[in-house]
Amino acid sequence: MDAIVGLLTAPVQPWDAVICTSAAVKNNVERLLQAQVDYLQARLGVSRLVLPQLPVIPLGIHTDDFAFTDEDKAAARASLGVDADTLVVLFMGRLSFHAKAHPLAMYQALEAAAQSSGKSVVLIECGWHANDFIAKAYADAAALACPSVLVVTLDGRKAEDRHTAWAAADVFCSLADNIQETFGITPIEAMAAGLPVVVSDWDGYKDTVRDGVDGFRIATAMPQAGLGADLAYRHALEIDTYDMYCGHSSSLVSVDVTAASEAFTRLFTSAELRQQMGAAGRQRAVEVYDWRHIIAQYEALWAQLSEIRLAQAQTLTAVTHPWPARMDPFHAFASYPTQILSPETVLHRVDADVESAMNRVADYQGLAMVNYAKLVIPTEEEIRLALAAAEATAAERVALIAEVRRPYVLRALAWLMKLGVLRH
Secondary structure, three states: OHHHHHHHHOOOOOOOEOOEOOHHHHHHHHHHHHHHHHHHHHHHOOOOOOOOEOOEOOOOEOHHHHOOOHHHHHHHHHHHOOOOOOEEEEEEOOOOOOOOOOOHHHHHHHHHHHHHHOOOEEEEEEEOOOOHHHHHHHHHHHHHHOOOOEEEEEEOOOHHHHHHHHHHOOEEEEOOOOOOOOOOOHHHHHHHOOOOEEEEOOOOHHHHOOEOOOEEEEOEEOOOOOOOHHHHHHHHOOOOOHHHHHHHHHOOOEEOHHHHHHHHHHHHOOHHHHHHHHHHHHHHHHHHHEHHHHHHHHHHHHHHHHHHHHHHHHHOOOOOOOOHHHOOHHHHOOOOOOOOOOOOOEEEEOOOOHHHHHHHHHHHHOOHHHHOOHHHOOOHHHHHHHOOOOEEEHHHHOOOOOHHHHHHHHHHHHHHHHOOOEEO
16 A cells, blocks of 8 residues: 555656556555645645556456366365255355454354255365464354254365366355456456356455356445544554454444345255256356457557556656665765765876786675675776776777666776775
């Protein structure tokens, strides 16, 4: 958030872009920028601001990675001991109740759907817990909220476990409720796998999942603006970590459990609906979210930004110090030295001849306290040219250096002065 509002005082140009992965996060970025604009106008009377473009380009996937044969599906279910009549629901992602998706609504909805449909239900949670405390918290919540649902935990960090989870599932679920989420790629992966999805109507899911077509988007709710400033201030003052900031905020975001249970029930009781929504989702994933389509959007953006740059570059006035916090150190600290090395500064070679001077330079370059600064040290040939004259101005000493390298060797004359090979 600091980086986003910092764009308003950064050397941003109209041909720069911040790519937003969803319409929801674009709205968030616009709110942050507008709040900072209001602040700068009230505080400093700022009237001219340059903003980056804010295109919406979603993340992509390789959809072929999620195409499973009937044999793959049968083998995956067999490995889990799941029969053909059991409904398998999959959650894929980090298992973090405070920083990803609080699972209680999912557990409650699955329990209600299992009871109303009379179906045997298995929930696969394919991901990982950050620690034993979180793992126990999940186990305790599942035992309380969905006792009739068998919960299987697979390690989402292992490719083979992810393969098993995708292939075994009948329905995908992700009731994300966290503000750290901006896009959410797993529903697209689920759609590519041909699974109907039950997701929260939240952030990027609003763009990717068509309610009633690829699955169901479940309504969410959060408090009105003006009721959460204390949470932001606690994070700003480092009373709360970012994790706790997210956790406190998401604790006040709800997902409609009744609507979720009804969505699960409809899918549990209709193989035809599962197939229909799964097929629609698969087609959408292939036609919209495969990388071959996403990369084309990036290429189109690059072309658009190039056009803006070419059209406006000639009309812009150059700023002397476009990044004040990271100025040339020789400008920022110009008051420190006794004198400034300029092209007009006359420099004398200390040694009587060039070879003696070169030998001394070579000796000094053998020292760790000298050669660590390789970035600013010229080549041997450049040093030889710079030391050719016994007495000359700095500009004359670099006159025979290739033009592109001349500024670097000019400043390196100060390095030769530091070694005592040149003096002013």
